[in-house]
Amino acid sequence: MNTNKLLIAFFSCALMVGCASNQTDDSDQAAAAKAAAEQQAAAEAAAKAKAAAEAKAKAEAMAKLKNVFYFEFDQATLSADTRADLDAQAAFLKGSNSKIRLEGHADERGTRDYNMALGERRANAVANYLIVNGVERYRIEVISYGEERPVASGSNAAAYAKNRRVELK
Incomplete structure (x- = not known):
């Protein structure tokens, strides 16, 4: 009987660890997706700023x-x-x-x-x-x-x- 209790305790712990790691994986994936979205938004903002700076430089050069x-x-x-x-x-x-x-x-x-x-x-x-x-x-x-x-x-x-x-x- 001790063996059964020990096995049940072992499988219960294993189940909890497995569930905990899935939650961590899900939150890690969500954090990674959020970081990727922020990185893409930053890259798009940088591209817009670069285009605006180039347009301004072109207009200034043209004015001269x-x-x-x-x-x-x-x-x-x-x-x-x-x-x-x-x-x-x-x-x-x-x-x-x-x-x-x-x-x-x-x-x-x-x-x-x-x-x-x-x-x-x-x-x-x-x-x-x-x-x-x-x-x-x-x-x-x-x-x-x-x-x-x-x-x-x-x-x-x-x-x-x-x-x-x-x-x-």
Whole structure:
């Protein structure tokens, strides 16, 4: 009889230990799942923060770049200063996949048709320079407004100089 009591006590203890280990395993699994969920949430938050920081850095870099390029009277050739500014734009644009629009403008001197053609030649000069420097052609739209959208009013040299331009948008 002592043996039976001893066996019953032994199996009872074994049963309790087995049940206790299942509860521990369940709580360990729950803790592991919670830790994994917290780790995933932290990774997602870090990825969002990194994306936001990259977007902010891109916007700041873009703000520093010139996006208006000026031309001499009746010319569509790029000056050395303009080429230097376009080199910086090309380097920036090669690192993104955004599309751009080049808007060509002219001052009020000359006929409407001539100024439309001149604005287009200017915008194409900028586009060709960017293409040669690695910006894909399909990302560039060229449009001419001729003399239709002046930024400076007046019929003087200062106003004319401001209106002879290509704007990168």
